[in-house]
Amino acid sequence: MTSTTSGIRKLLRLSLKWRLTLLFVAGMMVLLMILTTFIYWSTSKLVYIHEQHLLDQKAEAIAADLKTQLTEDKYLDANYVKQLLTNYATKQQAIILLDHQGKRLASVVGPDWVTDPLKGLPAQLIGEAPILLDGAHPPLTIRVKQENELLDPYLHILLLMLGVASIVTLVISSFGGYFLARVGLSPLDRLITDIRRIRPSHLSTRLPAHGTSAEINDLVRAFNSLLDRVEEAMKKQQQFIADASHEFRTPLAIIDGYVRLLHRWGKQNQAIRDEALIAMDHECSRLFSLIDDMLSLAKFQHVSQIGEDDGKKMQSMVPLLKEIRNVWTSTFPKHLSLSVNWTEPIAMTMEPPKIRQLLDILLDNARKYTETGEVALTATTERGWVHLLVEDTGIGIPEEEMENVFERFYRVDKSRNRHRGGSGLGLPIAKSIVQEYGGRISIRRSASGGTIVHVELPVLARDAD
Incomplete structure (x- = not known):
């Protein structure tokens, strides 16, 4: 054996x-x-x-x-x-x-x-x-x-002739088989040579697919498609590193500035020392919030890729919706109202903490970018899908920016979003949660000029898309 x-x-x-x-x-x-x-x-x-x-x-x-x-x-x-x-x-x-x-x-x-x-x-x-x-x-x-x-x-002679003929045929077929294999695999050898010439710094290079067999052409197209995805992933990774570095650099620069200020004048000046401590505490909170968002995003994307099921079970959404209504109503300012409505029965296979995090992100965005008016959360069930709509009467999002809002660190208005404390990771996290459930999320302008976020989640658990 x-x-x-x-x-x-x-x-x-x-x-x-x-x-x-x-x-x-x-x-x-x-x-x-x-x-x-x-x-x-x-x-x-x-x-x-x-x-x-x-x-x-x-x-x-x-x-x-x-x-x-x-x-x-x-x-x-x-x-x-x-x-x-x-x-x-x-x-x-x-x-x-x-x-x-x-x-x-x-x-x-x-x-x-x-x-x-x-x-x-x-x-x-x-x-x-x-x-x-x-x-x-x-x-x-x-x-x-x-x-x-x-x-x-006579039969012995026949057997001898057949044996000699078989050996000769076998030898000839061995050389012929090697020659045919060499000729047949020569396009693959050339393809391997071309692949080895591709360097990580030249991912834009693509393999030619001319004058080869259909199978090799299919392989070339598949490899070029893989290169497209790798190049796109590399660009996104580089962009993510650049955006994350920028996001970390700003609060760190502020903290560094106040530390220098304390070294120069803040040791004896109580007002400067208090102002520096408050500012550094605020920026540290921003850093911790940013790190938590990045860890959450990485976690949800990992779960979506490997298809883990952390204990989803069929249950009613009514207790969760009541909890969200009670918590968020007290956080909204007086000039902004919140309404949470649902149609019973409404239930799905879920983990309440994740759905709570999803709705928290959407309601927090709506509250931040709505000066006056109303934010409405509506939950309904239709044909095996749970529909969650968060509609506000806020400043809205330009049509040309709609397709980019789910990108990491993307802000429609950089200065205004930074002032409001956003990191640009809320909607990407929300999208990762929805994808983990095999659902869909979309965003559009409302009739009042605000924003409508539409989330569709399957009632029964299914594989992530």
């Missing part, structure tokens, strides 16, 4: 060219074995049939001569019979004249015949012919026996 496993491992370590060659040679070997066996069997069968036919013809000829002699002379001349049988017999044949009871009347054996002609051997061919006489004379039988060893040399 160990040697077989070791052999399989060695075979798998071979190049595809050699594996195809070995597979082709193995296939040819099996085919040649089957073909050689069939040819040998069919040829030997034909030879035996031919020899049997010759023995039958010889027996019929002897029977015809004896019948002629008996018809003319009316009796059986022993010397004539002996001479006739001797003339027909060969070295490895025995000819016997039998009466109607199977008793031997006369027999002649060749010099190479060593057994009793009346004894049957398994490796014998027997030809018989009756001698039918006129009148009341009982019929006689001529039996011609021949040992199969007479045909063995």
Whole structure:
């Protein structure tokens, strides 16, 4: 078992060219074995049939001569019979004249015949012919026996020829298989060479797909598509690093500035020291909030990719909606009202903390960017989907910015969003939560000029999209 496993491992370590060659040679070997066996069997069968036919013809000829002699002379001349049988017999044949009871009347054996002609051997061919006489004379039988060893040399020669032909064919097929594998895989070799030339700093390079087979073209297109996705991911990663660095740099720069201020004048000035401490505390809070958002985003995207299920179960959303209404109503300013409405029954497979975080993000955005008016949260169920709509009467989002609001660190109005404390990660986190549930999220302008965020979540759990 160990040697077989070791052999399989060695075979798998071979190049595809050699594996195809070995597979082709193995296939040819099996085919040649089957073909050689069939040819040998069919040829030997034909030879035996031919020899049997010759023995039958010889027996019929002897029977015809004896019948002629008996018809003319009316009796059986022993010397004539002996001479006739001797003339027909060969070295490895025995000819016997039998009466109607199977008793031997006369027999002649060749010099190479060593057994009793009346004894049957398994490796014998027997030809018989009756001698039918006129009148009341009982019929006689001529039996011609021949040992199969007479045909063995010819069959050995046939077997030798077939073996030599098979070996020559196998050798030629080995070279031919290697050549065909080499020619057939040459486009793949060129493709590997082109792939190795691609450097991480030149991901925009694409492989050419001209003058190759359809399979190689499909492989090239798939690899180029992979390069497109890798390049896009690299750009997003670089953009994320740049945006994250920028986001971290601003509060750190403020903290550094106040630290320098404290070193210069704040040690003796109580007002400056208090102002610096308050500002540094505020910026530290921003940093911690930003780090928490980034960790949440990474966590949700990881869960969405591997398809984890952290204990979702079917339950009513009514307690969660009541909790959200009670908590958020007290946080809204007097000039801004909040309404939370739902249509019962409303239930879905969910984890309440994640759905709470999703709604918190949407309501927080609506509260920040709505000066006066109303923010409305509506929850309904329709055809296996839960629909959550958060509509506000705020400043709205320009149409050209709609497709970018779910990008990380993206802000429609940088200065205004920074002033309001946003990090640009709220909506990306919301989108990650929705994708984890296999749902959809969209955003559009309302009739009043505000914003409507529409979330669709499946009632029953399904794989993330």
